[in-house]
Amino acid sequence: MAKKAATEHMALCFSVLLICLWSMLPLDAASLCYIFTVGKSGSGPWQHKVQGQLNEETFLSYNSINNCHVFGVLGIRLNATKICDKQVDTLKDGADLIKQQVIRMNNIIREPLTLQAKMHCWHDGDGHFNASWDIGLNGQKILHFDSSTGKLTEVGPGSSWIKELWEEDRHVTAFLTVTSQGDCRSWLQEVTLHLGKKLQPTASPTATPHVDQPPSSLAIKPNISVLLIFITCSLLLLM
Structure with a gap:
């Protein structure tokens, strides 16, 4: 016995x-990003597209004809929130603003340009909210924008003139700050709550050579x- x-x-x-x-x-980390891409082919018109991703899973797409739609399992679940109706105005404003900067740059360097701007927001280990932008030109990362300080930092060589060009327009840095600190924060909260996920902290993103690879990680809270x-x-x- x-x-x-x-x-x-x-x-x-x-x-x-x-x-x-x-x-x-570890619990799933919450990391939201929106990748804005602006460019053109030959003498054609400027085109833009935006992709929304949660933890690297693409769920939203917006294009030059103001067509916003969601797709995939995640997109179907988020469709009930009318997510496109809530985000389309900000996505359009962001695409138009970035397109204006590309046109200004194209007036200085006459060559085909493709610009990517990635807005990313997340919570770090102590629950503090963070947001940033990474700017890439023709596939190369050139600038980083810290939303908490409102400062642009050169990343790629020879990008000082681009940094100065963007800093001349106060409307640009204001939009980058307000959108990442305000819109991205509220979207992240709404998306994770709708999916029944608790907002978990995630490690700060590490620098990557391409802006179209949003980082994600697992963390213990x-x-x-x-x-x-x-x-x-x-x-x-x-x-």
């Missing part, structure tokens, strides 16, 4: 330990419940 009781006790302890370990596994579960497990194992 004593041997059977000991076996049952060990089995219980093992089950409880598995539950404890499972409770401390410390909380008191995990600590209590761990203490309970420890006591049960000592019984």
Whole structure:
């Protein structure tokens, strides 16, 4: 009987330990980004498109004819929120603003230009909200914009004149700040809440050579419940 009781006790302890370990596994991080692409082919008109991504999964597309639609499993779930109706005006304003900057740049350097601007927002380990923009020209990252400071930073060589050109227009930096700190924050919250996900912190994005590769990561959010579960497990194992 004593041997059977000991076996049952060990089995219980093992089950409880598995539950404890499972409770401390990383949770999905919430990372939202919108990639604006502006360019043209030959002597044709300037074209733009925008892609919305949650944790690297594309769910929204907006194009030059003001056509916004959602797709995929994620898009279908978000369609109930009328997400396009809520975001289309901001996406249009952003695409128009970036297109204006490309045209200004094209007046200085006469060559085919394709500009990408990626707005990204996330929460870091302490729950603090962060947002930024990465600007790329013809596939090369050239500028980084920190939304908390409102400062543009040169990333690629020979991009100082582009930085100065963008900084001359205060409307540009104001739009980058307001959109990433305001719109992106509210969209991130609405999307994650609608999908039934708790807003979990994620590590800050690392620098990448291409702006069309939004970063994502997994992170553990410390909380008191995990600590209590761990203490309970420890006591049960000592019984």
